[in-house]
Amino acid sequence: MSYKQLNGYIDLAKLLSITDKKNYIASIHTAAQPAFDFFHNQTHLFDKTLFNKETFDELNKDSTLHAIQINSNEIAIFSGFEHISFNLTSIDLKQHTIIVFTDLVDEVISQQAWRSVLRTIISSVSAQYIEELRRNLNDAVPSYYIKSIFNKNVLSQKKLAQLTSSSRDTLAKQYQREKRSQTKPLSIFQQLIQEDRCE
Structure with a gap:
């Protein structure tokens, strides 16, 4: 599913506010986990171990994450993690534009996760x-x-x-x-x- 197709769910989506970003925690959606694991287990063109945190912080600024609302202070990300600077354990949600969906089926989430990963992976592998x-x-x-x-x-x-x-x-x-x-x-x-x- 492309972003244009996801746009069909726009009534079910909202931008996460700056206030919410400060209070929310994030995880990877279970339907997107296989795509997430696949991407981060590949040997990429650039060796991420040779970059420092400041570089990754700069690369992460203003990137867009797609997520599902899990509860009042938790989101599950299903797209936007497909770059080597993404680190769930140290993610600063305030640095990202976050589109939160309230109701997407797992199949749609999985499709978007795989397409996002494949779009990136075929241009970044060593x-x-x-x-x-x-x-x-x-x-x-x-x-x-x-x-x-x-x-x-x-x-x-x-x-x-x-x-x-x-x-x-x-x-x-x-x-x-x-x-x-x-x-x-x-x-x-x-x-x-x-x-x-x-x-």
């Missing part, structure tokens, strides 16, 4: 990890979202290579590199058993 992203997309994102973005139920290496001007050989090498990095070293006991078998 080129060294696009094959990992492809497999993560296929594993985590509902197939109908994959189809709506890539016109395929599953994003293939061939399609990804076309979209990113990469070669399939490059993607295959990335996959092999990742498999090697995930291979656990043998314990001393396992090494001794292996040596005995080779003799």
